[in-house]
Amino acid sequence: xxxxxxxxxxxxxxxxxxxxxxxxxxxxxxxxxxxxxxxxxxxxxxxxxxxxxxxxxxxxxxxxxxxxxxxxxxxxxxxxxxxxxxxxxxxxxxxxxxxxxxxxxxxxxxxxxxxxxxxxxxxxxxxxxxxxxxxxxxxxxxxxxxxxxxxxxxxxxxxxxxxxxxxx
Numbered sequence: 001x002x003x004x005x006x007x008x009x010x011x012x013x014x015x016x017x018x019x020x021x022x023x024x025x026x027x028x029x030x031x032x033x034x035x036x037x038x039x040x041x042x043x044x045x046x047x048x049x050x051x052x053x054x055x056x057x058x059x060x061x062x063x064x065x066x067x068x069x070x071x072x073x074x075x076x077x078x079x080x081x082x083x084x085x086x087x088x089x090x091x092x093x094x095x096x097x098x099x100x101x102x103x104x105x106x107x108x109x110x111x112x113x114x115x116x117x118x119x120x121x122x123x124x125x126x127x128x129x130x131x132x133x134x135x136x137x138x139x140x141x142x143x144x145x146x147x148x149x150x151x152x153x154x155x156x157x158x159x160x161x162x163x164x165x166x167x168x
Contacts, residue, residue, distance in 0.1 A: 039069065039076045042089025046135045049163055050075050050088035053137065056158035057086070062141075062151040082142040084151050090138045093118060093129050110149060113156035128152060133163040 042050050054074040059066050064080025077086045094100045095107050096118065108119045109131060117128040117139075126148040130137035139155065141148035 039073050040087045040089040046089045049135050052162040053088050053158055056162050058154050061154045062145050082144055085140040087138045090136045092136055112152040115156045115159050117152060132166055134166050135163060
């Protein structure tokens, strides 16, 4: 395992944003009535990349078994309870969107096994958003899995194999 924190983002992320896809309504999860992860709705090339990533995702993340998302989708996945949530084809994060209220071109990021992620601390855990790739992938890791970055180790191979790097 290797990871290295970074403080500044690549110059390509400071360029004007192109919204990839809208975020759909939250879906229910099969374990009880608690809501599942928001399910993205990528289209075109992004949808194809997300389907490939979905097929390559591991059966376990940070020692937690993969669960099911209802309704069934190939753009989101969950592991464990509380759930580690993955969404593929999500919109560009506001912190990376020039002109947005929370834009910050030097947001904190982390490299895990050759994959770069935007790091955002949130109540109850961390949100990581894939950087330097053709589509945005979001991973939400609850505090129950501290250090939260460990979940990214198990996702790195699938990301490297299926989500093309975005040219700088």
